[in-house]
Amino acid sequence: DQQVKQNSPSLSVQEGRISILNCDYTNSMFDYFLWYKKYPAEGPTFLISISSIKDKNEDGRFTVFLNKSAKHLSLHIVPSQPGDSAVYFCAAATNAGGTSYGKLTFGQGTILTVHP
């Protein structure tokens, strides 16, 4: 079963506009959420994260919003730049301890293309 879902396989945005990437999850035990970015021929790199005790976290042009009741999170990139073109993965983890500590569950990814 897909516990983390990114329902948009791709997104195309004009440079300078806002990019909004969405992610839904089903497992109520998830309480920590992350976004990773992946360029071709490279491994995923950490972008931004949010704990379930918050509903928003901001880092420069990147903001992640969490709606726990809807089990939904989104990544906003403002303004979008051509260098942001990459695959973006949403990931979730549980902070509940035990041997699953730190294990990430990823969504399928969304390909973002930012046009100049």
Added chain:
Amino acid sequence: DTGVSQNPRHKITKRGQNVTFRCDPISEHNRLYWYRQTLGQGPEFLTYFQNEAQLEKSRLLSDRFSAERPKGSFSTLEIQRTEQGDSAMYLCASSSGGRVTDTQYFGPGTRLTVL
């Protein structure tokens, strides 16, 4: 900090052959993870180590798969009697600790093609 390295970057093998991949984590990172990524999917957790101890294995990791981290530094992932369904990108990640807030740094992956 030279990052996580993985070797080889690409491996083509025939069905039924054994393959072994190596991961060198960031120095002094005590957590090491293996993930597998197939086309159109995100990385899927396979197993992880705390130092040399393998603490959890996914049900995706069949008996044909074995992972080791003998001295708590580099790790190897071996697949015996490869099948075409094993074709995927195998990613390794390391972190300084086991908390969810400890960032996992990924290597570039080893792409396996089973003919």
